[in-house]
Amino acid sequence: xxxxxxxxxxxxxxxxxxxxxVIDESQLxxxxxxxxxxxxxxxxxxxxxxxxCTGVCPISLKIDYKTRNIIKCCQFGLKKYTLGTRxxxxxxxxxxxxCPADLNxxxxxxxxxxxxxREGIIPPFIKNTAASLVKYGQSVKPDAEIDKIRQEIGxxxxxxxxxxxxSVIREIGVLIHATKYDKLIGIHEEVKQ
Amino acid sequence: xxxxxxxxxxxxxxxxxxxxVCHCGSNIAGVVDTGKVRExxxxxxxxxxxxxxxxxxxxxxxxxxxxxxxxxxVERVIVAACSPRLHEPTFRxxxxxxxxxPYLLHMVNIREQCSWVHSHEKEAATQKAIDxxxxxxxxxxxxxxxxxxxxxxxxxxLVIGGGVAGIQAALDLAQMxxxxxLVESKPSIGGKMAQLDKxxxxxxCAICILAxxxxxLSRNPNITLLSYSEVxxxxxxxxxxxxxxxxxxxxxxxxxxxxxxxxxxxxPVKVDNEFDLGFGKRKAVYIPFPQAVPLKFTISKEDCLHFxxxxxxxxxxxxxxxxxxxxMQDEIINLKVGTIIVATGYxxxxxxxxxxxxxxxxxxxxxxxELERLLNASGPTGGHLIRPSDGKTPKRIAFIQxxxxxxxxxxxxxxxxxxxxxxxxxxxxxxxxxxxxEIAVYYNDIRAFGKGFEELYHRIREEYAxxxxxxxxxxxxxxxxxxNIRIRAEETxxxxxxxxxxxxxxxxxxxxxxxxxxxxxxxxxxxLSSDGFFAEAHPKLRPVDxxxxxxxxxxxxxxxxxxxxxxxxxxxxxxSAAAPMFAKKVTIEPLTAxxxxxLCIGCGLCTELCPYGSPELVAGxxxxxxAHVIEALCHGCGTCAASCPQKAISPKQFTDDQIYxxxxxxxxxxxxxxxxxxxAEGAVS
Numbered sequence: 001x002x003x004x005x006x007x008x009x010x011x012x013x014x015x016x017x018x019x020x021x022v023i024d025e026s027q028l029x030x031x032x033x034x035x036x037x038x039x040x041x042x043x044x045x046x047x048x049x050x051x052x053c054t055g056v057c058p059i060s061l062k063i064d065y066k067t068r069n070i071i072k073c074c075q076f077g078l079k080k081y082t083l084g085t086r087x088x089x090x091x092x093x094x095x096x097x098x099c100p101a102d103l104n105x106x107x108x109x110x111x112x113x114x115x116x117x118r119e120g121i122i123p124p125f126i127k128n129t130a131a132s133l134v135k136y137g138q139s140v141k142p143d144a145e146i147d148k149i150r151q152e153i154g155x156x157x158x159x160x161x162x163x164x165x166x167s168v169i170r171e172i173g174v175l176i177h178a179t180k181y182d183k184l185i186g187i188h189e190e191v192k193q
Numbered sequence: 194x195x196x197x198x199x200x201x202x203x204x205x206x207x208x209x210x211x212x213x214v215c216h217c218g219s220n221i222a223g224v225v226d227t228g229k230v231r232e233x234x235x236x237x238x239x240x241x242x243x244x245x246x247x248x249x250x251x252x253x254x255x256x257x258x259x260x261x262x263x264x265x266x267v268e269r270v271i272v273a274a275c276s277p278r279l280h281e282p283t284f285r286x287x288x289x290x291x292x293x294x295p296y297l298l299h300m301v302n303i304r305e306q307c308s309w310v311h312s313h314e315k316e317a318a319t320q321k322a323i324d325x326x327x328x329x330x331x332x333x334x335x336x337x338x339x340x341x342x343x344x345x346x347x348x349x350x351l352v353i354g355g356g357v358a359g360i361q362a363a364l365d366l367a368q369m370x371x372x373x374x375l376v377e378s379k380p381s382i383g384g385k386m387a388q389l390d391k392x393x394x395x396x397x398c399a400i401c402i403l404a405x406x407x408x409x410l411s412r413n414p415n416i417t418l419l420s421y422s423e424v425x426x427x428x429x430x431x432x433x434x435x436x437x438x439x440x441x442x443x444x445x446x447x448x449x450x451x452x453x454x455x456x457x458x459x460x461p462v463k464v465d466n467e468f469d470l471g472f473g474k475r476k477a478v479y480i481p482f483p484q485a486v487p488l489k490f491t492i493s494k495e496d497c498l499h500f501x502x503x504x505x506x507x508x509x510x511x512x513x514x515x516x517x518x519x520x521m522q523d524e525i526i527n528l529k530v531g532t533i534i535v536a537t538g539y540x541x542x543x544x545x546x547x548x549x550x551x552x553x554x555x556x557x558x559x560x561x562x563e564l565e566r567l568l569n570a571s572g573p574t575g576g577h578l579i580r581p582s583d584g585k586t587p588k589r590i591a592f593i594q595x596x597x598x599x600x601x602x603x604x605x606x607x608x609x610x611x612x613x614x615x616x617x618x619x620x621x622x623x624x625x626x627x628x629x630x631e632i633a634v635y636y637n638d639i640r641a642f643g644k645g646f647e648e649l650y651h652r653i654r655e656e657y658a659x660x661x662x663x664x665x666x667x668x669x670x671x672x673x674x675x676x677n678i679r680i681r682a683e684e685t686x687x688x689x690x691x692x693x694x695x696x697x698x699x700x701x702x703x704x705x706x707x708x709x710x711x712x713x714x715x716x717x718x719x720x721l722s723s724d725g726f727f728a729e730a731h732p733k734l735r736p737v738d739x740x741x742x743x744x745x746x747x748x749x750x751x752x753x754x755x756x757x758x759x760x761x762x763x764x765x766x767x768x769s770a771a772a773p774m775f776a777k778k779v780t781i782e783p784l785t786a787x788x789x790x791x792l793c794i795g796c797g798l799c800t801e802l803c804p805y806g807s808p809e810l811v812a813g814x815x816x817x818x819x820a821h822v823i824e825a826l827c828h829g830c831g832t833c834a835a836s837c838p839q840k841a842i843s844p845k846q847f848t849d850d851q852i853y854x855x856x857x858x859x860x861x862x863x864x865x866x867x868x869x870x871x872x873a874e875g876a877v878s
Contacts (some may be wrong), residue, residue, distance in 0.1 A: 048599070050637045051683030055667020060683075060690060068685060098549065098667065102601035 028077040036074055041111035044074040046101045053095035053105045059088055067095055067105050074108060083116040087123050122185060131190045134176060137169040207334040211242035211267035212326060213258055215249035215274035217304055222247075224308040226319040230273065233323040237330045241265055250280050255287045262291035269333040273301040273326050279731075294338035296783065296846065301329035324859055331858035335851045339783040344825060346432035347531035348774045351376065353424055353713055356384020357756060358748025358763040359536035360406050365767035366534075367415035371774055374528050375410070376438055377420045378709055381485035382407055384538055385749075388468065390568040390576075392756055393618035394645035399756075400484055400571070407486040420487055425525070427533070427716050428806060430825055431743030432779050436528040442521040444492035445478070449516035452480070452488035459511035464496045466573070469566045472581075473573030478508050478517070483571055492517070532743045532770035535719070535727065536763065537709040539749035542597025542605070542702045550596060550700055555671045556582035557678055558698045560596075561615050568622055578623060580697045582676040586627060587696035591680055592616040593666055594636040598703030607724045609703035609753040613640045616701050617650055617659075624657040633660040633693065635682055643755065662691065669698065704753035717744060718804060726752045737766040742779070745770050784829035784846050786822045792841035793819045799833035799842060808833055808842075 020027070029035075033044050053067040054060050060067065065088060073082045089109040096104040116122070129139045136142055142158045150157065159165060182188040212234040216222035227245045235243035242261040246254040249272055261267045270288050274280065277300040285295035303322040311318035348371050352363045355377030363373045375382070386392075387407075389399035411418055419438055426437040445456075462477035475481070477496035480488065498505035499519050509517045541562050544552035552558050557580050559567075570576040580587045594616060598609040613636065620632045639661070641650040653659045666682040678698045684691045706725045714721060720740050722728040727746045730738035737745045747766035748759040773779045788808070795818035799808040807826035813819035820842065822833075834842045843849060 046601075048637060049685055050595075050665035051663070051685040052665040052667050054683035054685075055664070055681055055690060066683070066688060068683060069688060100595070100600035100602055100665065 023076075023078070027080065029079045030077050032074060032077040032079045035079075035115055036108055036111045039111035039114035041108040042103050044071055044103065044108060046103050047071045047075060048101050050100060052098045052100065056094045056098050058092065058094070059090065063088070070112075071103070071105060071108060074112075079115075082112055083119060083121050087113065087126065117184060120186075127185060127187060130176075130181070130185050131187050134173055134182070134187060134190045135169070137165065137172055207239045208268035209241045209266055210237075210239045210269045210271060210330055210333050211258070211261045211265065212237075212240055212244070212271045212273065212330065213249050213254070213261075214243070214245040214303075214326070215254070215272065216245065216247045217274060217308075218247065221274070221304050221308045221322075224312050224315050224318050225303060225322045226315070227322075229319050230303070230322045230326055234271075234273075234326050234330065237327060239269075239334055240330060242267055249274050250283055255284075258284070258287055259291040262288060262293055268293070268297065269336055270298050271301060271326065271329045271333050272298065273303045273322065273329065275304040276300075276302050276306075295341070296339040297333075297336050299329050299333045299336060301325050324862065327862070328855040328858045331854045332851050335848075335854055336846065339845060341780045341783050342824065343778050343780050344430070344432050345778050346773045346776065347434075347529050348372065348777070349374070349528075349530045350532045350534065350770050350774070351424075351434070351436055351528060351530040352534045352536060354384070354536035354538055354709065354748070354750065355379070355382030355418075355420065356536060356538045356748060356759075357386040357403060357406075358538070358750075358759040358766075359384070359534070360403075360410055361760050361763035362534045362536060362747050362767040362770075363416050364406065364410055364413065365764055366771060367410075367413045369767075369771050369775075371415065371771065373416045374436075374438075374530065375416060375418050376422050376424055377418070378423050379481070380421050380443065380479075380489075380491040381481050381487070382410065382418065382420060383482075383484070383486065385562075386756060387482060387484070388470075388562060388565060388569075390565045390570075390572075391618060391622060393614045394643070394649040396618070396621070398570075400482075400569075404484045404486075407484070411486045418487060419526075420489075421491060424713060424716060428826075430781065430828075431741075432531045432773060433825070434530045434533060434743065436530055436533075438526050438528060440524040440526060442494075442523050443489065444494070444497075444517060444519055444521050445490045446516045446518060446521075447487065447489045449514045450489045451514060451516075452490065453513075454480075454490070455511040455513065456490055456508035456517060459507040461505070461507060462496050462498055464493075469573045470560075470563045472563065472566055490516075492519070531774050532745065533717070534745045534747055534763075534766045534770055535710075535713055535717070535739070535750055536747045536766075537713050537750045538707050539704040539710075539753060540707045542609075542705050544596055544700055544702065545603075549666070549669065550593060550698075551669050551671070551678075552700060555669065555676070555678060555698075556580075557587075557671075557676055557696065558669070558700060560700050560702045561612065561619070562702070564619055564699050568619065568626075576626075578626060580676075585696075588627070588629065589631045589677075589695045590623060590633075590697045590699065591678070591693070591695040592620070592632070592634045592699045592701055593680075594634065594701045595665070596700040596702045597705070599637065605703060605705070605724075607703075607753070608640065610640065611753060611755050612701035612703060614643070614646055614649070614755070616699070617641070617653055619699070620659045621649070621653050621657065624653070624659070631660070632657070633662055633695070635662050635664060635666050635680070637663070637665060643757070664691075704749060706750070710750050717741060719744070719746075722752070724752070726750065737762055737769050742781075743770075743773065781825070782829065784844065785824045785827035786829065786831070786833050786842050786844045788820045788822055789841045789843075790814065790819050792839045794839055794841075795819050796838065798836050798838065802832050802836050804828075804830065804832065 051068045057067050059065050091106045093106050096106055132141045133139050147157050176182050214227045214231050216227055231243045231245045242265050248254055272284050281300055284298050288298055289295040307318055307322050350366050350371055350373050352359045352375045355375055363375045366373045386399050386403050392399050421443050422438050422440045425439045428435045456478045457476045460476035460478045463474045465471045466473040466475035468481040478490050478492045494500050544550050546553045566572040567574055567578050598605050616634055623630055641647045662684050664682040664685045666680045668681040670679045677694050679694050681692045720728045727750050729736050739746055745766040747763040790813050797810050799820050805826050805828055807823050808820045810818045811821045829844050831844045834844050
């Protein structure tokens with residue numbers, strides 16, 4: 001889980017897009033808009049490419065991330081460029097608020113994550129977070145540091161070994177297993193333990 | 194039901210029926226198996242001829258119908274093809290030629306209501322077409338011959354709206370020799386075109402080319418100009434419309450006022466001039482602009498001191514002609530006209546409060562129409578472009594396109610068609626005035642589609658180096674000190690977010706239906722398109738007609754359009770309106786409601802519900818009050834028949850008997866019933 005790997009998941013469009021000189025049919029998946037619709041996105045074909053979404057996106061000001069560009073790739077069927085990059089969207093829905101085509105780019109991003117996960121493209125930090133949830137009942141691993149801060153503001157220690165607490169963690173594990181989320185995200189080993 | 198039709202098979206006593214199934218090229222035949230439909234039709238009771246054609250509406254197809262009537266003695270004709278809205282008149286004429294009463298035709302719609310909507314389920318579509326034809330055959334046996342009525346046409350026209358479209362339509366009709374009443378709600382005619390500076394793409398001064406037409410109109414003896422008036426009520430039908438017009442009190446006698454302006458000079462009240470969109474001032478007694486027609490002053494009741502305090506009357510003292518009369522009242526006048534042209538125009542979209550473009554919040558954000566007034570030589574600044582915050586000449590100007598158009602969020606999905614060229618034209622004017630100005634146009638797509646438009650677009654890029662940025666601005670911020678506006682937008686062609694500062698921002702606002710359109714639409718019950726503008730009878734073949742006979746539409750009331758298109762449509766509407774007036778008479782559909790006096794109990798429900806005021810209660814021949822349908826007013830809509838508790842009213846060609854026979858035929862498919870029984874048995878065992 002080097003910084004290099006993380007970078008591909010929070011960066012903009014895949015670098016291949018810049019490297020590819022010519023895009024031909026072999027790179028396109030014409031039914032990509034349908035797949036996005038299947039996972040809850042609206043029809044990306046309604047997008048007029050006005051760029052309003054990019055302009056209002058709070059993330060686009062920090063890193064090279066162009067919402068409009070990603071939607072264009074979706075329209076075009078350039079699936080391979082788009083799958084590694086969607087985890088940076090905070091789903092603040094500002095793009096949806098401004099979109100004159102009444103498309104919801106944020107939900108398209110969520111749909112892209114669904115598709116990516118099903119193709120095995122999962123960022124390590126998502127896996128870690130999910131594993132923490134199974135192990136400790138919360139998405140952040142509790143450690144001495146956190147306990148210290150909790151004590152400072154007058155909160156008690158997190159006692160994962162408490163029988164009451166352990167039953168909650170067990171329940172989470174059962175739920176995650178029952179919904180096949182563990183298999184999907186590749187953490188079934190953790191759940192079994 | 195006592196009048197239930199006998200559906201016993203083999204009863205061949207009814208009229209001989211001919212069925213003509215149309216392929217409509219591949220429109221129908223591409224989905225529906227027309228051969229099967231024809232075969233099924235041929236087996237139905239009473240059908241003596243069943244044929245199919247590639248295009249039944251073609252000469253060849255019609256010839257076949259005529260042949261069937263003449264040689265096979267066909268008495269009822271069924272055409273299974275498109276919607277009756279398209280070709281019912283065609284086929285009625287066709288069977289009339291063959292000597293049959295034109296109302297013995299029945300059209301079965303297997304295109305719009307079958308093949309087009311079921312293009313993915315061919316078998317089911319074929320079955321539906323067969324069902325529809327069977328229903329049609331059942332109804333056709335019960336069709337009765339009807340006689341069309343002829344009514345005289347009053348050779349007078351009413352034009353509603355005095356913009357460029359209304360003016361042109363009135364002038365054309367007057368030139369053809371018809372009397373015209375032109376009703377305009379504002380004190381002067383001229384409409385939105387009078388507010389513009391120059392026109393694209395030629396750069397003609399708008400008022401310079403419009404004012405001569407306005408004067409010509411006011412002097413034409415065939416035209417009665419009713420300015421500052423509103424249509425209140427329209428009753429009647431083609432050729433015979435009764436119109437009530439409210440002449441609003443101007444408090445100045447039009448016949449006495451000479452337009453000298455002494456009253457206005459004396460008036461102490463100063464208010465914003467609506468014509469200058471709040472940039473200029475006017476008095477309480479005013480003409481909206483110098484070229485106003487009629488050149489008669491008007492007192493606005495809301496602003497006049499006399500109406501507020503009962504005093505003042507300085508204008509009365511100033512007027513040398515005793516034209517001013519504060520006791521004037523609204524007047525209602527009645528007109529009788531044969532045709533009506535609706536040219537009620539548009540209004541610019543008003544940007545919302547607290548919206549992205551901050552029109553209401555920032556001084557230096559203005560709309561395109563406001564810019565027109567600021568550029569206009571007779572405008573509030575005498576043609577000097579200044580910015581509202583400090584009156585300085587702006588040196589960096591941004592245009593933002595598609596404000597209030599092409600936006601699904603606000604329900605304005607349509608393109609307003611003129612804003613691109615307006616921005617381009619205004620860029621040119623600004624660059625001519627102030628050559629050192631920097632102009633940027635934020636656009637989504639540039640639509641320079643008309644004659645000479647593309648050339649102008651190229652010219653301002655090449656000669657004036659106006660910058661075009663493809664992207665919709667995301668954020669506007671104002672510098673609190675300089676009041677300059679910073680625009681953030683993605684330049685989508687560069688794939689970069691840009692932030693630029695401007696002195697003035699012009700919003701190219703879209704066109705929306707005017708308030709007057711909404712009012713007139715309600716009065717005339719005109720149908721609207723999905724964009725809210727008036728719907729034409731057929732988008733391609735009847736572009737100026739409405740669903741109401743004798744009512745035509747012209748200009749931006751129908752859809753956003755530029756001046757040349759408005760004028761062209763006005764001329765088309767004028768010639769369409771003239772046609773029945775030249776003919777002096779029109780035929781009217783005989784599909785009206787009839788009352789069975791024996792059943793009618795005179796409750797009067799129909800008189801209340803009829804949208805056209807057709808039924809009235811009169812003394813019956815056998816005593817008691819009975820409903821009586823005034824045929825000329827009846828549109829055959831069926832509201833009365835549906836509401837009648839006694840079933841005493843029935844609309845011709847849509848009688849209960851006919852409709853029940855269709856329903857019965859729809860349910861009477863033996864094959865289907867057997868199939869369903871098998872299905873049911875299969876489910877049980």
